[in-house]
Amino acid sequence: MTFSSPAAPHQPPSTRGLFINGLGLGQLCSWGSLYYSFPLIAQAMSADLGWSKAELYGAATLGLGLAGLAAYPVGVAIDRGYGRAVMTGGSLAAGLLLVLWAHIESLALFYVAVAGIGAMQAATLYDPAFAVVARKAGPAHARAGITALTMWGGFASTVFIPLIQLLLDHVGWRDTLIILGAINIVVCGAVNFATIDTVADAPVRRPAGEGAPKERSAIADAIRQPAFWALAVAFTAYAAMFSGFTFHAYPLLIERGFDTATVVGAIAMIGPAQVTGRLAVWLFAPRTPVRLLGSVIVAVFPLAFLALELMPPDFTLVALFALGFGAVNGIITIVRGLVVPELITRRAYGAVNGALAVPATVSRALAPAGLAMLWTASGSYDAVLMAIIAGSLVLAAGFWTAAALAGAGPED
Missing domain, CATH: 1.20.1250.20 (MFS general substrate transporter like domains)
Structure with missing residues (x-):
């Protein structure tokens, strides 16, 4: 037997409810801490460690490339009813990788941490969230929810760039990364776990091989x-x-x-x-x-x-x-x-x-x-x-x- 997803109740989710606002808060924090943070952290690291921009941005390029490779299997997993596990797990893993990044001393370990964070973007940013909304509401009814999520995410740079700069000025880049890691674990992980409907997303048994075809x-x-x-x-x-x-x-x-x-x-x-x-x-x-x-x-x-x-x-x-x-x-x-x-x-x-x-x-x-x-x-x-x-x-x-x-x- 394999597992696949039950038919989700195709009702447009309320844009004022816990589901959309919880996912939206997660999007704001995920975009702010995983995407918009990099140029600011990289500049501080360059000044501290003497690494070149080419060395630093090479890790970001690798991470985004891994996110591209992960996009399709992540989408398949959400279609099969594992949206809660994918997005919660992605946020927890991203948080731990940010903490690892805070403790790096070598360029090789830096590449491991940043490449891993890039890959986790495929499980935490807009595309997986859109897929979760589409699965809950039905693709034909997902418009309001997707629009609401993008409005939450649109404030990420406005909120997080000043916040990260403030943290860099007061506690340095290593402690800033630890704080960002905690935000991913405590905020993003928690809201993804709490707001994605466990019942609607639970995989159900059906004949082997039916889901994948x-x-x-x-x-x-x-x-x-x-x-x-x-x-x-x-x-x-x-x-x-x-x-x-x-x-x-x-x-x-x-x-x-x-x-x-x-x-x-x-x-x-x-x-x-x-x-x-x-x-x-x-x-x-x-x-x-x-x-x-x-x-x-x-x-x-x-x-x-x-x-x-x-x-x-x-x-x-x-x-x-x-x-x-x-x-x-x-x-x-x-x-x-x-x-x-x-x-x-x-x-x-x-x-x-x-x-x-x-x-x-x-x-x-x-x-x-x-x-x-x-x-x-x-x-x-x-x-x-x-x-x-x-x-x-x-x-x-x-x-x-x-x-x-x-x-x-x-x-x-």
């Missing part, structure tokens, strides 16, 4: 659709564009003549703007088809980066860019969470979404280093910004192609 059938059906591959291209380009710009925004803007205070102020606006964009969708476009919402949003990215390329170093202009970029980036996260059930298939959400995430996660890992090499080769950030604009055009073309190819949407 159904998942494989859903994946096989998905990858036979040209729209799946168009979306894979679109979101791989998006991941590279977003990751590359996130890691290089500060030096890029400085090189283009903006002063430090202006750059810091503009970057600080992106997080709240993401939440504002998601809130606007929740309030004013709760039932807008994803193909329409996404088709409009992807057009904004190349226009925004082209405006950045042409603008003079003026605070008002760069602030408008940051607000616009943040808003559309927040909305594209919602589109990413809903596009599988609305354009591809409503079966095996976790597995199909995980398969779609694999190339995107790898590109997210490689883009910062790739753009750094492009900067070294070209001698300026002009070429880097051109590459980002090209990525945004690929995103738009890929999504528009998928929307056209998907027809009326999935029938299953």
Whole structure:
């Protein structure tokens, strides 16, 4: 006998209830402690240990690559009813790895800790949480819950970057990592354990081999659709564009003549703007088809980066860019969470979404280093910004192609 999942009660979860708010708190803390913490901790480590940026960021690239490899099996496990175990276990493991990181003295052990934390992101960040919501509500009813989760996660940088900087200033990077580890164990682990429905997620006995063929059938059906591959291209380009710009925004803007205070102020606006964009969708476009919402949003990215390329170093202009970029980036996260059930298939959400995430996660890992090499080769950030604009055009073309190819949407 094997285990598979019972049919979850397909009722939209309340966006004000324990389930969504508990998962949302976990997302806020997971994103803040596992993703946004790295550049700040790495800078402090470099000053303390004398390790180069290439050595430090190589570990982050490895970790994100492992997250990409883990995305599909994590999605399958959640489809089979192990969401509680996956997300709780991921948070506990991430917390222990952060504590291990706090005690490292060698580069090899640092790579073990950071690579492990990167892999745990596949079990703790948006994609597994979206899959848990889709399993509870049914993919066709998951929109409100997924939107609410992204609003919680949108505050992660706003809350955690100042908090981490405060901790670094007062207790140093090692104790900061221990505190972040405790947050993952005590907060993230606890809320994931308490809020994911044990009964709905419990695996049940059914004839041996029945579960896996159904998942494989859903994946096989998905990858036979040209729209799946168009979306894979679109979101791989998006991941590279977003990751590359996130890691290089500060030096890029400085090189283009903006002063430090202006750059810091503009970057600080992106997080709240993401939440504002998601809130606007929740309030004013709760039932807008994803193909329409996404088709409009992807057009904004190349226009925004082209405006950045042409603008003079003026605070008002760069602030408008940051607000616009943040808003559309927040909305594209919602589109990413809903596009599988609305354009591809409503079966095996976790597995199909995980398969779609694999190339995107790898590109997210490689883009910062790739753009750094492009900067070294070209001698300026002009070429880097051109590459980002090209990525945004690929995103738009890929999504528009998928929307056209998907027809009326999935029938299953």
